[in-house]
Every structure is written in structure tokens, then in C-alpha cells.
Amino acid sequence: MTTPSDRSPAVGVETVGLTMRFGSFTALDDVSIRVRPGSFHALLGENGAGKSTLVKCMMGFYHATAGAMMVAGREVDVPDPKAAHALGLGMVYQHFTLVPALTAAENLVISRDDTPGIIDWRKEHAALSEFMERMPFTVPLDQPVSRLAAGEKQKLEILKQLYLGRRFLILDEPTSVLTPAEADEVLGHVRQLTESGALTVLMISHKFREVTAFADDVSVLRRGRYAGGGKVADLSHDDMAAMMVGGQPPARDVDRAGERGAPVLQLSGIRALDRSGLLPIRIDGLTVHSGEIVGIAGVSGNGQMELMEILTGQRPVSDGRIEVAGAPFHATREESQTHRVRCLPEEPLRNACAPRMSVAENLAFRTFDTTPDDGHRFWLDRKAMRRRAAELVAGFQVKTASLDSPIQTLSGGNVQRAVLGRELTGDVDLLLVSNPCFGLDFSAVAAIRSRIVAARNAGAAVLLLSEDLDEILELSDRVLVMSEGSIVHETPAAEADIAVIGQHMAGHA
Amino acid sequence: MNETDLGLWAVPLAMIGGAIRVSTPFLFVSLGECLTERSGRINLGLEGTLVFGAMSGYAVAYESGSAWIGVLAAALAGMLFGFFHGWVCKLPKVNDIAIGIALMLLGMGLAFFFGKPFVQPQAPDLPAISFGWWSDISQVQAALQVNVLFLIGIVLTVAMGWMFRTTRIGLIVRVVGDSTDAARSMGLNPNVVRLLATGAGGALAGVGGAYLSLYYPGSWNEGLSSGQGLMAVALVIFARWSPVNCFWAALLFGGAGALGPALQSVGISSGYYLFYAAPYVLTLGLLIATSSPNRALESAPGELSITK
Numbered sequence: 001m002t003t004p005s006d007r008s009p010a011v012g013v014e015t016v017g018l019t020m021r022f023g024s025f026t027a028l029d030d031v032s033i034r035v036r037p038g039s040f041h042a043l044l045g046e047n048g049a050g051k052s053t054l055v056k057c058m059m060g061f062y063h064a065t066a067g068a069m070m071v072a073g074r075e076v077d078v079p080d081p082k083a084a085h086a087l088g089l090g091m092v093y094q095h096f097t098l099v100p101a102l103t104a105a106e107n108l109v110i111s112r113d114d115t116p117g118i119i120d121w122r123k124e125h126a127a128l129s130e131f132m133e134r135m136p137f138t139v140p141l142d143q144p145v146s147r148l149a150a151g152e153k154q155k156l157e158i159l160k161q162l163y164l165g166r167r168f169l170i171l172d173e174p175t176s177v178l179t180p181a182e183a184d185e186v187l188g189h190v191r192q193l194t195e196s197g198a199l200t201v202l203m204i205s206h207k208f209r210e211v212t213a214f215a216d217d218v219s220v221l222r223r224g225r226y227a228g229g230g231k232v233a234d235l236s237h238d239d240m241a242a243m244m245v246g247g248q249p250p251a252r253d254v255d256r257a258g259e260r261g262a263p264v265l266q267l268s269g270i271r272a273l274d275r276s277g278l279l280p281i282r283i284d285g286l287t288v289h290s291g292e293i294v295g296i297a298g299v300s301g302n303g304q305m306e307l308m309e310i311l312t313g314q315r316p317v318s319d320g321r322i323e324v325a326g327a328p329f330h331a332t333r334e335e336s337q338t339h340r341v342r343c344l345p346e347e348p349l350r351n352a353c354a355p356r357m358s359v360a361e362n363l364a365f366r367t368f369d370t371t372p373d374d375g376h377r378f379w380l381d382r383k384a385m386r387r388r389a390a391e392l393v394a395g396f397q398v399k400t401a402s403l404d405s406p407i408q409t410l411s412g413g414n415v416q417r418a419v420l421g422r423e424l425t426g427d428v429d430l431l432l433v434s435n436p437c438f439g440l441d442f443s444a445v446a447a448i449r450s451r452i453v454a455a456r457n458a459g460a461a462v463l464l465l466s467e468d469l470d471e472i473l474e475l476s477d478r479v480l481v482m483s484e485g486s487i488v489h490e491t492p493a494a495e496a497d498i499a500v501i502g503q504h505m506a507g508h509a
Numbered sequence: 510m511n512e513t514d515l516g517l518w519a520v521p522l523a524m525i526g527g528a529i530r531v532s533t534p535f536l537f538v539s540l541g542e543c544l545t546e547r548s549g550r551i552n553l554g555l556e557g558t559l560v561f562g563a564m565s566g567y568a569v570a571y572e573s574g575s576a577w578i579g580v581l582a583a584a585l586a587g588m589l590f591g592f593f594h595g596w597v598c599k600l601p602k603v604n605d606i607a608i609g610i611a612l613m614l615l616g617m618g619l620a621f622f623f624g625k626p627f628v629q630p631q632a633p634d635l636p637a638i639s640f641g642w643w644s645d646i647s648q649v650q651a652a653l654q655v656n657v658l659f660l661i662g663i664v665l666t667v668a669m670g671w672m673f674r675t676t677r678i679g680l681i682v683r684v685v686g687d688s689t690d691a692a693r694s695m696g697l698n699p700n701v702v703r704l705l706a707t708g709a710g711g712a713l714a715g716v717g718g719a720y721l722s723l724y725y726p727g728s729w730n731e732g733l734s735s736g737q738g739l740m741a742v743a744l745v746i747f748a749r750w751s752p753v754n755c756f757w758a759a760l761l762f763g764g765a766g767a768l769g770p771a772l773q774s775v776g777i778s779s780g781y782y783l784f785y786a787a788p789y790v791l792t793l794g795l796l797i798a799t800s801s802p803n804r805a806l807e808s809a810p811g812e813l814s815i816t817k
Contacts, residue, residue: 081696097688097690097691097694098691099684099688099692100687100688101683101808101810102683102684102687106680106683109680110680110681110684116677117676117678118677119675119677119680121675
């Protein structure tokens with residue numbers, strides 16, 4: 001096993017006219033990018049711009065239709081990921097490739113090519129501790145990976161690549177599951193490694209703040225083409241946004257209207273357990289008034305998903321009261337209809353849709369069993385369902401091949417738009433939203449956020465849970481922070497201090 | 510002076526001896542199923558494999574005159590059944606639970622069909638080692654007759670536990686069983702690993718069956734198995750997929766199965782059907798006690814279809 005100190009320095013990678021076609025669809029069109037050795041290169045672009053296609057071609061998952069790739073100045077052919085690994089290229093994916101039941105040490109050792117048949121753990125542990133001492137950050141080695149927090153898993157993924165001796169690292173949205181402080185720490189350490197010449201990094205990101213703080217160069221892709229780039233020092237956020245969108249970036253200001261009204265949602269004394277049974281969820285008091293957006297920030301895994309499940313009736317509470325408009329609320333269908341409670345859970349395809357049912361059927365979930373005058377219906381009215389579905393698809397710009405295609409064939413953004421359309425139709429008094437814009441492109445994000453604000457302006461009470469702190473700060477009237485199962489901080493959005501919020505998110509303040 | 514009347518001590522003594530005797534097939538089948546499930550596949554056909562192993566072991570032992578060759582034949586037959594299960598399950602859209610049940614019926618049917626000529630003849634038995642030589646009491650000596658397969662089972666348990674922790678093959682099986690994505694990104698072929706694991710698991714189940722026909726009860730007939738193959742699946746879940754826990758759980762189930770005969774041996778024969786039901790009641794009770802509506806099965810291999 002090679003150690004980082006006796007490796008030759010970081011490699012540079014260059015693509016020359018890379019083109020990738022899937023049938024008649026061109027994912028990459030003549031893309032030429034140069035990543036200098038020892039540099040920190042950011043790759044920007046909307047969803048669907050071709051960033052992941054480009055890195056997958058680099059790593060040998062796809063074979064480019066045309067063009068060439070050069071590693072360390074020499075042209076190479078990368079037929080599969082093993083060849084990429086042999087050249088020293090490694091990738092850290094957005095979804096983890098760690099094995100949950102194995103400890104970190106076992107994950108590292110088994111991922112090597114030259115793992116011995118019988119593993120001498122004493123020797124391996126000694127080698128691992130020596131390796132960890134040379135690394136800028138460490139993770140606990142003897143716990144099953146399933147118990148690690150998302151931030152620790154991310155660090156372990158990066159450590160695994162370094163352990164395996166990779167010289168060129170592709171990071172795919174590495175900080176999406178980290179607090180601002182953790183993100184700065186991890187990226188700072190990675191930057192140190194590039195500055196010392198041990199590593200070259202190509203980072204896919206959509207966060208301008210991180211790009212300007214840590215990257216040397218940036219390349220922007222739009223619709224499969226190279227849309228611009230250069231040294232980060234020479235470009236401003238607006239320049240980069242303009243390259244990504246191809247024009248003026250969409251306006252970011254939120255138009256607030258209307259006033260805060262009476263409390264709509266009240267939680268008191270909630271006690272429950274999280275999915276592993278180990279983390280207690282404790283919400284002593286939470287109130288959302290009509291006409292306001294309450295944003296709950298927090299790193300994933302601190303109980304937000306469980307809170308949403310409690311509010312939608314998917315998780316039982318052992319103690320406490322939930323009240324909507326003064327009446328006790330148990331998330332039954334009748335109560336949701338009477339009090340006009342709507343929700344947009346995270347991963348909508350899994351939590352708000354029946355994946356194999358058609359778009360029309362999914363769009364009818366709120367209304368299939370009621371007549372227009374709020375009576376009960378026994379036989380389905382398919383024609384009315386299709387009519388309503390067609391209206392929603394047009395009104396919310398859901399791109400679907402037909403109303404009868406299974407909803408799982410739609411892209412993530414369109415599933416989200418469809419669910420939003422279903423939930424926001426009619427009057428809404430309480431809207432529960434969780435991670436609404438995860439993985440969506442600019443235009444979808446802007447559309448969804450404006451709909452949420454419009455609902456607020458029309459008098460709905462909105463509870464927004466999100467792991468994207470920028471989103472919380474942009475949309476909320478009041479910002480709360482959730483950490484380790486309880487609410488630890490509250491502040492009006494106008495007075496929000498990012499540093500303090502970040503500390504609370506990390507669990508120490 | 511010979512004490513021939515042990516009084517109530519006869520019951521625990523008989524249970525210990527019975528536990529060792531009755532638990533051996535549980536032990537082998539559960540070790541085999543543990544290996545298969547650790548690789549991410551659930552094989553419900555082990556009941557059929559066990560019965561076919563019993564029949565083939567008995568038949569080959571009778572024809573060849575040696576019980577050990579019979580055991581080898583049973584292992585081979587079990588391995589073939591396991592390979593068949595693994596090969597069919599790697600085809601797309603195949604449900605391993607359905608295939609397992611189908612194979613169970615196939616195994617039992619084939620065993621009864623080919624086993625008809627072997628119901629009467631007597632095949633050689635497997636040897637046993639006496640651990641009760643220090644006592645003059647015949648009950649103690651009988652209870653502490655430990656058959657060789659039980660001892661082999663202990664060695665296998667320790668070896669399997671060590672394998673999962675300390676060898677590359679063991680870690681590879683765990684990786685494949687926990688996350689197909691991670692296995693693929695490491696360059697492993699999950700289907701091949703699962704095929705081999707299922708084959709090995711089937712071989713162990715075949716040996717478990719050979720024990721039934723070659724030691725206790727020691728003859729071949731169609732009522733030989735009382736569901737040990739199916740109960741072993743519950744046993745593996747109860748043991749949380751750890752080979753050493755499988756050993757203790759097999760002993761526990763064996764003890765429960767020995768309760769009926771043990772009580773009969775001291776003359777308690779009223780309601781003995783209820784005592785014979787003890788292992789099944791234990792299975793049900795344990796499965797209910799260890800399940801929970803809120804928590805997912807911890808330490809379950811992530812790729813098992815029952816946990817998805």
C-alpha cells in the first residue's frame with residue numbers, strides 16, 4: 001500500500017472535445033476542460049447541464065462518443081472505473097458507497113485491491129492509525145458506518161480515496177449534508193492538500209460561496225456545453241450565475257405581503273423516538289401562525305425527518321399534543337381535509353406518491369373521494385380526475401409524456417412540481433414542507449419557492465424544514481434550529497446570525 | 510453404589526442430552542442459512558434440501574456401507590440445490606422467497622419419490638463420542654453421548670464467526686449482503702458471491718438432514734423432518750445473523766424440542782402433545798418478542814428482501 005508521502009505529486013486531467021450522446025440526446029457537446037495539477041477546480045451548472053455525465057466519462061462509467069482525455073499530459077483510454085482507479089482518479093459520490101454494517105476500518109481495508117486473504121487486524125489497525133495521523137481530519141474507526149453522522153460519512157469517503165492513493169479527486173456536491181462550519185472545515189483541509197501538491201480536486205457544486213472561498217478555477221456547463229469559466233478571483237457571483245443560466249440570473253428577492261395572524265399549528269410537549277430508537281425527539285413548544293413561514297434549519301439526521309413524520313401521522317408520539325386551529329390533530333384524512341392541512345414531504349416520489357400509479361391518479365389523491373360540495377363519493381369519476389390533472393399539469397408546468405405514465409418516470413423536479421400542484425390547489429391553511437428543492441434546477445427551485453411564498457401571502461401558515469440554510473434564510477420569517485431532536489435556537493430572520501446558527505446546527509454553542 | 514433413581518434430576522439431564530441431540534440439525538441448517546443471508550439472499554428451500562439430504566445420505570450410506578460417505582453425498586446434494594436456488598435467483602425480477610418455497614416442495618417431493626426403496630433397509634449410523642464415561646449411571650452416560658457431527662458443528666461455528674471478522678472472503682460476503690451498490694463500486698460481482706454462499710449454505714443444510722437419517726432418529730421415512738429447515742430461518746433472525754448466536758439458539762431450540770421426550774422419560778405423559786409443540790411456540794414467541802413496529806431490524810444485512 002502506497003502512503004501519501006511517497007506518492008508522486010498530484011495529476012492534472014484534461015478533456016479535449018468530449019462528446020457524449022445517448023441515442024439522439026446529446027448530454028455533452030464538445031466539452032474541453034483543463035484541470036491543472038494541484039489545483040482546486042469547481043464545476044458549476046444546473047441539474048441536467050452535464051456535470052455528472054462529464055465526471056462519469058472521466059471515471060470510465062460511460063464511453064465518450066467522441067473526444068479524448070489526457071491524464072498527466074498523456075492521452076489515455078478509460079474503459080472502466082478500474083482503469084480510472086489505476087490512473088489515480090477517484091470519485092466521492094453524493095450517495096455514499098460505504099457499507100453500513102461494516103466499521104470504518106473494515107470499509108477501508110476491504111476497499112483495497114490487495115487485501116490479504118486473512119486479515120491481521122493488529123497490523124492493519126497500526127497502519128490505519130499511522131495513516132490517520134497524517135490526515136487533516138479523522139473519523140472513529142471502530143463504529144459501524146450506519147451510526148456515523150452524514151458529515152462523518154462524507155469525511156470517511158474522502159479519507160478512503162486518500163487511503164487508496166488517488167491523486168485526482170472528483171467531489172460530487174460534497175457539502176450538501178454538512179453544516180456550514182463542517183463544510184468549511186472539510187473544504188479547508190482539502191484545499192490544504194491541493195496547495196501542498198498532494199491532490200488535484202474537481203468539485204461539483206452549486207454553492208457560490210464555497211466556490212469563491214476555496215476554488216482556484218471554475219468551469220461552467222450549460223445544457224451540455226462549456227459556457228464559460230476561468231479563475232475564480234476574476235469572476236463574481238453574478239458572472240457565474242449568468243453563465244449558468246445563460247442570461248440574467250432570476251431575481252432572488254422574496255415579495256412578502258400580508259400580516260401574521262392567529263396561531264394555526266401548535267405543538268407542545270412532544271416526545272417520540274427516532275428511527276433508530278436511540279435519539280429522543282423532544283419538542284417542548286412550536287407555534288406557526290397564519291401568514292408566516294417558520295423555517296427549521298438543521299443538519300440531516302437531527303430529527304427533522306421524524307418531526308415531519310409526526311406531523312403527517314407516520315410516526316407515533318409517546319407524549320404531547322398537536323393542535324391545528326385549536327383542535328387536537330392526529331393527521332387523519334378527515335382532520336386534514338377539515339383544517340386544510342397540506343404537506344410536501346422530502347423525497348416526494350417515496351413519501352407523497354404511489355410510484356407505479358399514473359400521474360393523473362397521483363394528482364387526485366386529495367380529491368378522489370370527495371364531491372365538489374365536500375360530500376362523500378363511492379364511485380370514482382375518472383373524467384373529472386383527468387380534467388383536474390390536465391389543469392394542474394398545465395398550471396404547474398409538469399413535464400410528462402402523458403397523464404397515464406407512471407409518476408416514477410418523471411424527473412425529480414417534475415415529481416416535485418406535480419406534488420406541489422396537488423397540495424396547493426384550493427385553500428390551504430397549514431402547509432408542511434420538507435426539503436422542497438433538493439436536487440432541482442434553478443427554474444424549478446425558483447418556481448417552487450415562489451409558490452410557497454404565495455401560499456404564505458394568501459394567509460397559509462407554512463412550516464419549512466430544510467437542510468439548505470440559504471433556502472431557510474431566504475424564505476423564512478422566523479428561523480429555528482433543530483439539533484439532536486430538539487429545537488435549540490430561535491431568531492427572527494431579519495436578525496439571523498449565520499455563525500450562531502451554524503454553531504447550533506453543529507450541536508455546540 | 511449405583512443410583513438408578515435420579516428423581517427429578519432426570520429431566521434436566523435428559524434435556525441436556527436431548528438438546529445436544531436435537532439441536533444438531535438446527536445448528537447445521539442455521540449456519541448454512543446464516544451464511545446465505547449474510548450474502549443478501551434468503552433461502553426458504555432449506556427444508557426441502559434437508560429432507561433430500563436425509564434421503565440421499567441414507568441411500569448412499571446404505572449402498573456404500575459407510576455413514577461418512579453418506580454425509581458427503583448429502584452435502585453434495587445440498588450444494589446442488591443451493592446452486593440451483595442461487596442461479597435462478599440471479600435472473601431479473603425473480604423473488605427469492607417464492608423460489609425458496611418452490612424448491613422446498615421440489616426437494617421434499619424428490620426425496621419421497623427416490624426414497625421409497627430405502628424406508629425399510631437399515632443403513633450404518635454415524636459414530637458418537639461418549640462424554641459420560643466418568644459416571645456409572647446409565648442415564649448420565651446416555652445423555653452425554655455426543656455425536657461427532659455436533660462437535661464438527663461447534664468447530665464450524667467458531668470458524669464461521671472468525672471468517673466473517675478476519676478474512677477477506679468473510680468481509681466480501683458481508684459487503685455483498687449489506688449493499689449491492691458498494692459491492693459493485695468495489696468491483697465485486699454480487700451474483701457470483703451469493704451463488705457460492707447459497708451453495709455452501711445448501712451443503713450445510715444437506716449435512717443437517719443426513720444427521721437426522723443417520724443418527725437420530727436414524728432411519729429414513731417420510732415423517733422425518735418436523736420443520737427444522739423452516740424454523741432455522743427464524744432461528745437465524747433471532748440470532749441476529751451471528752454464527753455464535755446461532756449455536757446458542759440451536760441449543761435452545763433443541764432443548765425445547767427435547768422437553769417432550771424428557772418429561773415422558775420420567776413418566777409425565779399427559780398433555781405431551783403440548784410439550785412437543787414447545788419448539789414451534791418458542792419460534793413464534795421469539796419472533797414476536799424481537800419484532801418492533803418502530804425500529805428496523807438492526808444488524809440485518811441490508812440487501813435481504815425481507816428487510817427492504
